Amino acid sequence: MSSSEKVIEYSRKDLPSVVGKLGIVLFVIGMILAVLAYMSDPVRSAFNNVILLEFLTSVGLGALFFVALEHLVGAVWSTPFRRIFEILSAVLLILPLVALPIFFHVHDIFHWTHTDVVAVDEILQQKSPYLNMTFFTIRIIVYFAIWIIFYWLLIRNSKKQDKTKDQKITRINARISAVFMPIFAFTITFSSIDWLMSLEPHWFSTIFGVYYFSGTVVVSLAVGTLLVIWLNEKGLLVKGIKKDHYYSLGALLFAFINFWAYIAFSQYLLIWYANLPEETFWFIQKWEGSWMIFSIIFLIVHFGVPYFGLLSQPSKMDPKRLKFMSAWLIFAHIMDLYWIVMPTFSPDSFVFGWIEIGFIILGIGIVMVVFYFKARNTNLVAIGDPKLQRGIDFRL
Amino acid sequence: MSSSVPDYSKNVSVIEGKPSLRSIDDLISKPLDTKPDKKYYIALAVTTTMLMIGAIALLASFYYGTGLWGNNNPVGWGFPIVNFVFWVGIGHAGTLISAILFLLRQKWRNGIARFAEGMTIFAVMTAGIFPAIHVGRPWLDGYLFPYPNQHSLWVNFNSPLLWDVFAVSTYFTVSFIFWYVGLIPDFAILRDRTKSKIKKTIYSITSLGWRGSNRHWQHYEMVYLVLAGFATPLVLSVHTIVSFDFAVAILPGWHSTIFPPYFVAGAVFSGFAMVQNVLIFIRKIFNYEHIITIDTLEKMNKVILLTGSLVGYAYAMEFFIAWYSGVQIEQFTFVNRAFGPYAWAYWIMVSCNVLFPQLFWIKKIRRTIPLMFIIAVLVNVGMWFERYVITVSSLARDYLPSSWAYFTPTLTDLSILLGSFGFFFTFLLLFTKTLPVVSIVEVKAVVEGSQPSHKDH
Numbered sequence: 001m002s003s004s005e006k007v008i009e010y011s012r013k014d015l016p017s018v019v020g021k022l023g024i025v026l027f028v029i030g031m032i033l034a035v036l037a038y039m040s041d042p043v044r045s046a047f048n049n050v051i052l053l054e055f056l057t058s059v060g061l062g063a064l065f066f067v068a069l070e071h072l073v074g075a076v077w078s079t080p081f082r083r084i085f086e087i088l089s090a091v092l093l094i095l096p097l098v099a100l101p102i103f104f105h106v107h108d109i110f111h112w113t114h115t116d117v118v119a120v121d122e123i124l125q126q127k128s129p130y131l132n133m134t135f136f137t138i139r140i141i142v143y144f145a146i147w148i149i150f151y152w153l154l155i156r157n158s159k160k161q162d163k164t165k166d167q168k169i170t171r172i173n174a175r176i177s178a179v180f181m182p183i184f185a186f187t188i189t190f191s192s193i194d195w196l197m198s199l200e201p202h203w204f205s206t207i208f209g210v211y212y213f214s215g216t217v218v219v220s221l222a223v224g225t226l227l228v229i230w231l232n233e234k235g236l237l238v239k240g241i242k243k244d245h246y247y248s249l250g251a252l253l254f255a256f257i258n259f260w261a262y263i264a265f266s267q268y269l270l271i272w273y274a275n276l277p278e279e280t281f282w283f284i285q286k287w288e289g290s291w292m293i294f295s296i297i298f299l300i301v302h303f304g305v306p307y308f309g310l311l312s313q314p315s316k317m318d319p320k321r322l323k324f325m326s327a328w329l330i331f332a333h334i335m336d337l338y339w340i341v342m343p344t345f346s347p348d349s350f351v352f353g354w355i356e357i358g359f360i361i362l363g364i365g366i367v368m369v370v371f372y373f374k375a376r377n378t379n380l381v382a383i384g385d386p387k388l389q390r391g392i393d394f395r396l
Numbered sequence: 397m398s399s400s401v402p403d404y405s406k407n408v409s410v411i412e413g414k415p416s417l418r419s420i421d422d423l424i425s426k427p428l429d430t431k432p433d434k435k436y437y438i439a440l441a442v443t444t445t446m447l448m449i450g451a452i453a454l455l456a457s458f459y460y461g462t463g464l465w466g467n468n469n470p471v472g473w474g475f476p477i478v479n480f481v482f483w484v485g486i487g488h489a490g491t492l493i494s495a496i497l498f499l500l501r502q503k504w505r506n507g508i509a510r511f512a513e514g515m516t517i518f519a520v521m522t523a524g525i526f527p528a529i530h531v532g533r534p535w536l537d538g539y540l541f542p543y544p545n546q547h548s549l550w551v552n553f554n555s556p557l558l559w560d561v562f563a564v565s566t567y568f569t570v571s572f573i574f575w576y577v578g579l580i581p582d583f584a585i586l587r588d589r590t591k592s593k594i595k596k597t598i599y600s601i602t603s604l605g606w607r608g609s610n611r612h613w614q615h616y617e618m619v620y621l622v623l624a625g626f627a628t629p630l631v632l633s634v635h636t637i638v639s640f641d642f643a644v645a646i647l648p649g650w651h652s653t654i655f656p657p658y659f660v661a662g663a664v665f666s667g668f669a670m671v672q673n674v675l676i677f678i679r680k681i682f683n684y685e686h687i688i689t690i691d692t693l694e695k696m697n698k699v700i701l702l703t704g705s706l707v708g709y710a711y712a713m714e715f716f717i718a719w720y721s722g723v724q725i726e727q728f729t730f731v732n733r734a735f736g737p738y739a740w741a742y743w744i745m746v747s748c749n750v751l752f753p754q755l756f757w758i759k760k761i762r763r764t765i766p767l768m769f770i771i772a773v774l775v776n777v778g779m780w781f782e783r784y785v786i787t788v789s790s791l792a793r794d795y796l797p798s799s800w801a802y803f804t805p806t807l808t809d810l811s812i813l814l815g816s817f818g819f820f821f822t823f824l825l826l827f828t829k830t831l832p833v834v835s836i837v838e839v840k841a842v843v844e845g846s847q848p849s850h851k852d853h
Contacts, residue, residue, distance in 0.1 A: 034675035056580040074404075117573065123722040130720060167401045178757070185709055193720075204712045204721040211763040251499075262632065274651050386404035396501070 006208030007152040008388060009239040010381050015372055016234065023368030030365045033358025038101070041355060046105035047345040048359040049339045051169075053098045054195055054212075055219070057365050058333060062220025064151055065184060069179035071154070071170070079391035081228045083382045086155045088224060092147045092368060099140060106133070109344070110243070112201040123202055127199050131198055136390050143191045146328045161384035170386060188213055196337075200343045203282045207267045214260040219333035221256060223367065224325040227247045229319045231380060238381045240392035243317045247396060250316030257310070262267050262302045286339060290349040302332040334360060408842040410503045412686040417840055420687075424587055424832045425680055425841070433830055443821040450815005454529065456482050462532045471791045476530035477641075479816055481521035481783040482666070483566065484638055485659075486776075486820075489667025490516025490632060491571050492580070498620075504695055506838040507687045511678065513575040514833070518823040519667075520568045522816050525562065528625040529812075537806035541677040556640035571583045573700065574623045580606050581616070581837045596712060596790045633662040642786060648729040649790035652717075658710035665703035665749070666779035669772035672696045674824065676769055687839055690763050697762040698764040700775060704753035707782075729790060736790040737802055741781050748778025 037045040063085040070078050106113050111124075112131040118124040124131070153176050161169040189209025197208050205211075228249065232241045271279045286295050306325055315321045342350060382388060414424075457464050467474035490512040496504040528537050538560050542551045551558050584606035587599035606612060637658035642650040654656075672693060679688040717728040733742045752774050761767045788803045827833065840846060 061806050126722040127720060167404055171401050182705065186712075189713070202722075204653045204717050206710075206717045208653075209713065210654065210657060258549070258629075263657065266636070267653045270640070270643050270651070270653045270655070273640075274646045276646060276651070278721070325847075389405060391409060 008383060008392070010379070010383055011238075012379050013236050013377050015231075016238065018248055018366060020376075021370040023365055023372050026361050027365030027369050029396075030358055030362025033354065034362050037355040037358055042105060044345060044351070044355055045359075046109050049098070049102050050109065050195055050357055051334065051341050052359045052363050053089065053095065053102065054192075054337050054341075055097060055334055056091050056098055057191065058212075058216040058219045059223050060089050060095065060151075060220075061147060061184075061188060062216040063088035063224060064092065064147065064154070065217065066220065067154055067158075068150075068180045068184070071173045071177040072181060074174070076387050076390045077245060077394040079385050079387045080241050080245065080381060081224075081232075082385070083158070083378075083380055084227050084231065084237075085113040085206045085220075085224050085369055086158055086382075087374045087378070087380075088149050088220070088227070088367075089155070092139060092144075092151050093369050094366065094370060095147075096144050099144075099324075103137070110198060110201070112198060118386075127201065131201060138159055139190065143187045145315075146183060146187055150176070150183075154180075158382055158385075159378060160380050162382065165384040167386050167388070174383075185209075185213075188216065192221075196340050199341060200282055200285075201336065202278065205267055205271070205279065207252060207263060211260075211263050211267055213332050214256065215336050218253070218256045218260055218329055221249070221253050222326040222329035222333075225253060226323055226330075227371070229323050229326075233319065236380055237379075238388070238392060239381075244394055244396045246319060246322060247313075247317045248394075250310055250322050253329070254307075254310040254316065255363055257303060257306045257329070261307075261344075264303075278312075285343040285347055288347070291343060294339065294350045298332075298335050301328075301335055302363075306332070324333060330364075335364070403454075408691070410689070410692070410842045411755065411839065411844065412689050414489070414844050415686065417843075420839055420843070421585060421836060423687075424834050424836050425589065428586065428830055428832065429590075436825070436829070440822070440825050443818045443825060446814050447809050447822050448815075448818070450813075450818055453811035453815060455664040457529065457808060458810070462530075464806060465807050466803055466805040468803065470799050470801060471788055472793050473530075473787050473791060474803060475805055475813060476526040478524035478780070478787050479813055480523050480526035480530070481638055481787075482780050483519050483820070484525070484634060485666045485779060485783075486670050487519035487523060487567075487571075487667065488635060488660070488663035489517045489626050490500065490514070490519075491567075492576060492630045492664055492667065493671070495624040495631065496531065498624045499628060503842050504692045506694075506842050507684070507689075507692060507834055508671065508675060509598050509838065510578060510665075510835040511675065511833045512573075513571065513578070514827050514831070515665075515671060515674065515824065516571050516573060517568070518820050518827070519570065519670075520564060521823070522820045524564065525816065525819070526652065527557075551643070551773065556637055556644055558636045560641060563630075563634045564631055567634045567684045569601070569723075570623070570627050572629055574620075575614070577623060578621060578835060578838075579725025580604055581608065582832050582835060585836050586832070608717060632660055632833045647790050647794065648718075648723075648725045649733065649786065650797065652714055654710050654713055658707065661703045661706035662712070662749075662779060662782060664705055665700060665753075666776055667843045668696055668700050668703065669775035672700070672772045673776075674767060676765055677827070681755060682828075682833070687834060690765075691769065693760045693765070697756045697768055697771075700772065701753055701756040704749055704756075704775065708750035711746065725795065729793065732793050733785060733789050735795065738785060738792070741785050741789070745778050745781040745785050748774040749782060752778075 034049075035043065037048070066078075066085045067082060067089060069075070070082055076368050096287065102109070107115055112118060112127065113133055117127055130136075154173055157169050157176070160166075189212075192209050192212035196212065197203065197205070221392075228237070228241070229246065231237050268283065271283060306329055309321065309325050309328075338350075338356070385391075441542060453464075458851060465476075466695070490509075490796055493505050493512040494509040498509070527540075528534050531540075539545075539549055540551065542553075551561075570592075580603055583599050583603035587603050590596050590599060591678040636656040636659065643652060643655035645651060675688055675693070675696075679685050715730055718726040721727075733739075735794055752771050755767075755771060756762050761771070793800055
């Protein structure tokens with residue numbers, strides 16, 4: 001070791017309790033609204049529940065993806081705030097609870113669960129070895145179990161390293177991540193097929209899993225970026241996180257917005273061009289009545305604004321701009337899910353009311369509450385990570 | 397597994413040892429200063445012979461017509477399109493390495509970027525031959541470009557085949573400029589060290605008056621960054637549009653929404669395999685082993701593993717969705733691919749693209765040169781067969797069973813394919829003797845201690 005070894009300046013401080021309080025308030029309001037919603041309009045609520053579930057999956061699983069990605073490629077620049085993503089991925093733990101109410105309303109949202117409908121529908125009969133309640137339930141349980149196991153393995157090791165500073169753990173985590181990645185690719189794909197694509201059981205698209213993944217990485221990175229900048233400004237993270245790190249987060253966000261647009265465009269153009277009725281109806285649905293306006297606004301919100309908002313070099317380093325764009329992209333992803341899910345519920349025009357607002361508040365409340373309680377008794381920086389000093393020294 | 401844990405707290409230098417700047421100049425410009433040896437001429441003889449065989453086959457095709465090829469009805473897209481897609485794919489690694497890895501600040505790219513860019517340019521040139529000859533009457537190729545003419549003949553702007561013309565030519569232009577801009581400081585170094593008058597004149601012109609002043613460097617870095625920004629979407633767009641050639645059609649096996657990212661991944665996959673193959677020779681012959689290190693090759697192998705897995709994911713999705721769609725002909729197409737008359741090609745494709753690259757999970761294999769060489773060769777075989785499977789097997793079994801046919805390549809087809817390899821490698825060999833195959837200035841930038849460090853205040 002050289003003589004220039006520096007001491008890492010970090011002392012653990014608790015999150016300001018306002019996060020927890022605000023989170024609990026949002027959670028309680030959202031919960032009350034959701035319960036009322038289920039009482040007044042259970043079908044619409046169940047559809048909103050799917051959006052909520054997929055939103056939380058995106059945030060939690062996406063965060064775990066970034067953690068695994070850092071381990072796998074040996075990234076250094078993100079080490080000083082990897083712990084934020086680790087804490088965020090704890091959202092995965094509550095997914096089963098969020099999914100539970102949907103199971104009581106599967107017949108309202110999944111057309112293919114009706115045996116009498118399937119009996120007269122030749123295509124659905126062919127699909128029934130995959131699309132049936134038993135296999136569906138098993139698959140959902142398997143996804144949750146796999147994600148939670150990998151969450152537990154990766155995060156437990158990382159926390160252990162805080163104390164032991166053992167370099168071996170870095171290698172073990174890299175290996176776990178290598179196993180996780182292919183499993184992640186297939187579970188995220190099939191879970192998106194199960195929850196989202198099968199809402200229109202006749203529709204199919206080979207790129208759909210990639211499409212959902214592209215939204216997942218955008219939203220989890222946006223939530224992570226927002227938290228990193230905010231916590232860093234509050235001085236709760238390690239000293240030395242600077243513009244170079246912000247720039248990298250911003251650039252990555254910009255890259256993934258483009259990735260999303262690329263995948264969305266590929267899916268749209270190929271279906272539009274080939275013009276096969278068994279595929280086009282999915283897009284036609286989203287172009288009928290007031291859905292057309294929604295679709296146009298959706299494109300501007302999810303691509304147009306963030307593209308120009310993050311295009312220039314200075315804007316990727318500007319913490320204010322980054323925080324704003326991150327918050328913006330969180331809503332853009334909710335819009336994306338709404339755009340996928342709701343045309344099945346209301347084909348003629350899009351609906352937006354207190355039920356939708358209630359579930360959005362609930363989603364944000366859940367993320368805040370989980371983050372607050374998980375962050376309370378742990379370091380906000382992976383202080384035992386051997387790459388930490390290199391990460392702090394990172395320069396563009 | 398008893399290997400010791402690496403020290404993660406230390407930066408690992410991209411270049412082994414700490415060569416002096418002078419020694420880097422000498423080493424990289426050595427092939428340009430010395431006369432080539434016998435082996436070089438033998439290699440050149442082999443590649444030019446291959447090139448001549450292809451040229452003769454091509455001339456015969458021009459004279460007698462495309463009936464010399466195996467193309468039939470319904471397989472109208474035979475070898476030329478397969479070869480076109482294959483070579484465009486090879487051309488993807490160069491710009492990926494030089495532009496995308498540059499934007500991602502991957503320093504290990506510095507040693508290999510120049511060479512990969514050169515390969516890109518030659519591969520795109522090779523690819524460009526095939527659509528031009530596939531039209532059957534290449535003297536009418538001018539009509540591919542939209543221009544007002546007496547016959548009021550216009551191209552079909554709705555066709556991805558036309559978008560290809562624009563995409564590939566734009567890609568070639570930008571790649572070429574990017575490559576040239578990267579060469580300017582190196583030309584200046586060569587100009588300053590050469591003793592030959594002719595060379596001095598040539599390098600003076602090509603280095604555009606570069607003096608290495610602070611201002612020059614500032615502008616240069618900015619231009620390089622902007623060009624990298626331009627080149628990045630271009631790399632993705634080229635193979636995306638190539639995939640559209642297939643995917644916009646309603647032929648089962650072609651129309652699949654995953655085609656764009658899947659083709660891009662496949663292109664990067666084969667391109668990296670080709671770059672890795674050739675670099676293994678270059679680093680040995682020119683003694684660049686400390687510049688293009690085993691670590692660098694290992695990283696390339698990781699990219700091959702990643703992209704190969706992505707391609708495998710796409711195969712799996714296509715198969716699953718074909719079944720899930722419930723569309724009879726979709727299901728038939730994929731069963732036919734795996735168990736029909738082209739099953740042999742299909743299984744070559746799957747084993748070379750999906751199975752063998754998985755061996756790169758093992759670190760030892762990633763770092764053993766003969767093994768990685770073999771796997772990368774297999775990858776290119778597999779990627780060629782992928783295009784063969786997609787193009788031929790879908791056309792040979794279309795909607796109308798009465799029109800089904802089997803495609804058999806002729807000797808002319810094979811000769812033209814051989815010729816394309818001859819064309820590519822001839823250019824590559826000439827490149828190694830006329831230009832620095834490794835960027836002198838970029839390598840100097842990653843020698844240990846060359847960058848200001850914030851650590852030792």
